[in-house]
Amino acid sequence: MSDITGKFVPEPERFEFSAAAMHHFELARRDFFKLLGAGIAVFAVAKDAMAMQETAPGSRSFHGEELPKEISAWLHIGEDGSVTGFTGKAEIGQNIRTALAQTIADELRVPFESVRMVTADTALTPFDAGTFGSRSTPTMTPQFRSVGAAARDLLIGVAAKEWGVASEGLIAMNAKVTDPDSGRSLRYAELARGKTLAQSLPAEDPITPATQWTVAGKPIPKVDGRTFVTGRHQYTPDLRPEGMLYGKVLRPPSFGATLNSYDDGAAKARAGVVVVRDRDFVGAAAPSEREAQNALEAIRAQWKESPQISNKDLFAYLKRNASAKSEDRFRKEKGSVEEGLAAAAHRLDATYTVAYIAHAPLEPRAAVAQWTDGKLTVWTGTQRPFAVRDELAGLFHVPESSVRVIVPDTGSAYGGKHTSDAAIEATRLARAAGRPVKVVWSREEEFTWAYFRPAGVMEVKSGIAADGTLTAWEFHNYHSGTSGIETPYVVANQRTEYHQVPLILRSGSYRGLAATANHFARETHMDALARAASMDPLEFRMKNLSDPRMRAVLDAAAKSFGWPRKKMQEGQGFGLACGAEKGSYVATCAEVSVDRGSGAVRVVRLVEAFECGAIVNPDGLRNQVVGAMIQGLGGALFESIEFENGRIKNPHFASYRVPRFRDVPEIEAILVERKDIPSAGAGETPIMAVAPAIGNAIFDATGIRLNGLPLVPNGLY
Amino acid sequence: MAKPIELEVNGKRYAVHYAPDTPLLYVLRDELGLTGSKYGCGEGQCGSCTVLIGGAPRRSCQIPVSAAAAKPIITIEGLEKDGRLHPVQQAFLDAGAFQCAFCTSGMIMSSVGLLQGNPNPSQPEIVQFLQGNICRCGTHPRIVDAVRQAAKMMQEHGR
Numbered sequence A: 001m002s003d004i005t006g007k008f009v010p011e012p013e014r015f016e017f018s019a020a021a022m023h024h025f026e027l028a029r030r031d032f033f034k035l036l037g038a039g040i041a042v043f044a045v046a047k048d049a050m051a052m053q054e055t056a057p058g059s060r061s062f063h064g065e066e067l068p069k070e071i072s073a074w075l076h077i078g079e080d081g082s083v084t085g086f087t088g089k090a091e092i093g094q095n096i097r098t099a100l101a102q103t104i105a106d107e108l109r110v111p112f113e114s115v116r117m118v119t120a121d122t123a124l125t126p127f128d129a130g131t132f133g134s135r136s137t138p139t140m141t142p143q144f145r146s147v148g149a150a151a152r153d154l155l156i157g158v159a160a161k162e163w164g165v166a167s168e169g170l171i172a173m174n175a176k177v178t179d180p181d182s183g184r185s186l187r188y189a190e191l192a193r194g195k196t197l198a199q200s201l202p203a204e205d206p207i208t209p210a211t212q213w214t215v216a217g218k219p220i221p222k223v224d225g226r227t228f229v230t231g232r233h234q235y236t237p238d239l240r241p242e243g244m245l246y247g248k249v250l251r252p253p254s255f256g257a258t259l260n261s262y263d264d265g266a267a268k269a270r271a272g273v274v275v276v277r278d279r280d281f282v283g284a285a286a287p288s289e290r291e292a293q294n295a296l297e298a299i300r301a302q303w304k305e306s307p308q309i310s311n312k313d314l315f316a317y318l319k320r321n322a323s324a325k326s327e328d329r330f331r332k333e334k335g336s337v338e339e340g341l342a343a344a345a346h347r348l349d350a351t352y353t354v355a356y357i358a359h360a361p362l363e364p365r366a367a368v369a370q371w372t373d374g375k376l377t378v379w380t381g382t383q384r385p386f387a388v389r390d391e392l393a394g395l396f397h398v399p400e401s402s403v404r405v406i407v408p409d410t411g412s413a414y415g416g417k418h419t420s421d422a423a424i425e426a427t428r429l430a431r432a433a434g435r436p437v438k439v440v441w442s443r444e445e446e447f448t449w450a451y452f453r454p455a456g457v458m459e460v461k462s463g464i465a466a467d468g469t470l471t472a473w474e475f476h477n478y479h480s481g482t483s484g485i486e487t488p489y490v491v492a493n494q495r496t497e498y499h500q501v502p503l504i505l506r507s508g509s510y511r512g513l514a515a516t517a518n519h520f521a522r523e524t525h526m527d528a529l530a531r532a533a534s535m536d537p538l539e540f541r542m543k544n545l546s547d548p549r550m551r552a553v554l555d556a557a558a559k560s561f562g563w564p565r566k567k568m569q570e571g572q573g574f575g576l577a578c579g580a581e582k583g584s585y586v587a588t589c590a591e592v593s594v595d596r597g598s599g600a601v602r603v604v605r606l607v608e609a610f611e612c613g614a615i616v617n618p619d620g621l622r623n624q625v626v627g628a629m630i631q632g633l634g635g636a637l638f639e640s641i642e643f644e645n646g647r648i649k650n651p652h653f654a655s656y657r658v659p660r661f662r663d664v665p666e667i668e669a670i671l672v673e674r675k676d677i678p679s680a681g682a683g684e685t686p687i688m689a690v691a692p693a694i695g696n697a698i699f700d701a702t703g704i705r706l707n708g709l710p711l712v713p714n715g716l717y
Numbered sequence B: 001m002a003k004p005i006e007l008e009v010n011g012k013r014y015a016v017h018y019a020p021d022t023p024l025l026y027v028l029r030d031e032l033g034l035t036g037s038k039y040g041c042g043e044g045q046c047g048s049c050t051v052l053i054g055g056a057p058r059r060s061c062q063i064p065v066s067a068a069a070a071k072p073i074i075t076i077e078g079l080e081k082d083g084r085l086h087p088v089q090q091a092f093l094d095a096g097a098f099q100c101a102f103c104t105s106g107m108i109m110s111s112v113g114l115l116q117g118n119p120n121p122s123q124p125e126i127v128q129f130l131q132g133n134i135c136r137c138g139t140h141p142r143i144v145d146a147v148r149q150a151a152k153m154m155q156e157h158g159r
Helices: A029-036 A096-108 A136-163 A188-192 A225-229 A289-297 A311-320 A337-342 A385-395 A421-433 A443-449 A515-532 A537-543 A548-561 A618-637 A690-702 B024-031 B087-095 B104-117 B123-132 B140-156
Strands: A039-046 A070-078 A083-087 A115-119 A171-173 A176-178 A185-187 A196-202 A245-249 A258-263 A274-278 A281-286 A300-304 A331-334 A346-354 A366-372 A375-380 A403-406 A437-440 A456-464 A470-478 A494-499 A572-581 A584-594 A601-611 A666-672 B005-009 B012-016 B050-053 B056-059 B072-074
Touching: A029 A039, A039 A136, A039 A188, A070 A096, A070 A136, A070 A188, A083 A096, A083 A136, A096 A115, A096 A136, A136 A171, A136 A176, A136 A188, A136 A196, A176 A188, A185 A188, A225 B087, A225 B104, A245 A289, A245 A421, A274 A421, A281 A289, A281 A421, A289 B024, A311 A456, A337 A456, A337 A470, A337 A494, A346 A515, A366 A421, A375 A385, A375 A421, A385 A403, A385 A421, A421 A437, A456 A515, A470 A515, A515 A537, A515 A572, A515 A690, A537 A548, A537 A572, A548 A572, A548 A584, A548 A601, A548 A666, A572 A690, A584 A690, A601 A618, A601 A690, A618 A666, A618 A690, A618 B140, B012 B024, B024 B050, B050 B104, B056 B104, B087 B104, B087 B140, B104 B123, B104 B140, B123 B140
Parallel strands: A039 A196, A083 A115, A245 A437, A375 A403, A470 A494, A601 A666, B005 B072
Antiparallel strands: A039 A070, A070 A083, A171 A176, A176 A185, A245 A281, A258 A300, A274 A281, A331 A494, A346 A456, A366 A375, A366 A437, A456 A470, A572 A584, A584 A601, B005 B012, B050 B056, B050 B072
């Protein structure tokens, strides 16, 4: 059995979808300059698996030096002084376009306005496994710092040569290289003129520490905000290439249904309509979406369905179908849980559950596909453009070099846009139609045919000494995953296990992965243990915590919240929760108001402290943290996918409730900055502690312990 | 061919040939190329497609094109005047009241509609009015702030 001191083996991307194979940088240097014009270019070579975002599981693990050299970011300084940064990351509302441009401007010593980012275009940007796992900031920031620093050195070198002086002593600042001795200076634009200078470097040059940042660290507004408030930004569904048709896909009545009989005579007879049947794929393309839909409705199809379970039987099913013995890599043990339990003054065992929930990004999954002379271009809102490219190349039997995937800045994803579904559908229809085809999923398709955050069951056995010290901690997660599964509390005797269960509904990444489920279980249980020890929940946590970063966010949240608070009115309750994941720390305090008569629960106030090292853009970060808190409210209180026999029963916003304005409490986000710690991502961790904090507050108000998410889909009763 | 339907959008007149029950949203987006109005649900539940019809905010996915005929329609593209943003647009920009921004057009159009009828709404009034607009990124507090700021700007400038 493995030792707990080793890092827990991450969930093997089952819910992150597997990473693509390694790829090689194919754009020849001269092509690069042909494309961008002359100037100076610097390429970053990622030197380890983490920086590559290559997080493939098991046998496909890569370590340090064994990894092939790979280009992971690059930067170009044009003859006009314009600076362009290239990254395979996608902008999905997390504001990475702005944050990376700030980083480049900062390191290269140029005005923010002169930097432009090219993102997520498989023909123009370096390979990237995907925009997920809160990895954009921690991987791309140091790489752009490195290329920025190297480009600066290169420019200084050019100036030194020009002037016939030594590089040492020359200063790069304000987009100029200056010689302090003579006072002369040359602008970057002048230095880049007529050059085709390229340099690649390992991403390990010394970079500017956060304490000396001038552009990074500032609350710079979203870089192209004006195009969004004017409606000019074109998301994938807004694209309309010349001659484009609209595609719709015939959906089976239930998951896994197969075509029994099929007659498309009437549909094909419609003017201007292209009908495609390819095995169980049936779709139509037409000059309008309505005509495509009408064509589908004219198809007579009979499907063979199979009985499937419903959400009512879900949790028993998960326990029943869990693998009898979990794999070694999913088990961690330290000390003896049995001895720890035997020595405990109080024991507490409990079971927790989380439901399937949907991402429901407001921009539905969508793609526009265009074939030109055997080459395919696809615009699609995805978090994994290179994986989409590879999948399309494989499915349509064309070389990867013949497929280009472009990701317009996308109407959010939250982990929900890892797959190629709409891209495959549009591509199949476009090939049949010989014209570009756009496929935009309807809201009902979104809620049904995308994928879900997996449901799960968590079981905890625990013991504490009379003074509140944890003596034993045993934690099992069934199905939902391993993110955040390890307790951050100091416990001598512990066992942690993840049990796989065969998929029921199509499942995948969701903001924070299983960290939300695991934190809900752990932090609810910690609250119950604090009550068993007759201790204040904050004091109880502090007693069992040694990590100073965790203690700091707890302190910060508690202080702003005014913890411990005295109840001033009936139905009032206060709760808190904390956690750490993906290099960042969070603590959340909640105040609720419960109407004991009606059972209505209102979240009155949320205070959250978040720490992710050095902050690149406090304005963007605050948006992300507050956004995660509000999104977390939905999963905490009422979001839940209902299903039966392979059908989703609430595939509409009218029946699947998401947080709206009236649900939003008074919110305070405290950004705890640690300039001495490299920036971690912030997309996920801020969502983790919201649900347990609210659940604990409900207990405080009512004495009712709610062990399942969502907590109160229909109020308290 | 059926008689064309006459539309007045952002001060321009159009004659379109569509089935009268086609939702206005599809005509705006697919025929007129005004893609600032978004499809988010097609069920009148999310507000992403909000436009002003006769000055009132309406879900264009729920309005048959025939019902919008001969009434002035304003979309997000019609707010900017001579390169100057509408105060509500400016306030959203200033407040950074968006993340992915897919809901932003609808939020702005609803807010413009609100402020036309109620130039100085209270916070609860804003919340109530925007209840039908979904923001999945959770930018609600900034959106409310932006609407309040816009109200202030509009009162100061007498718009």
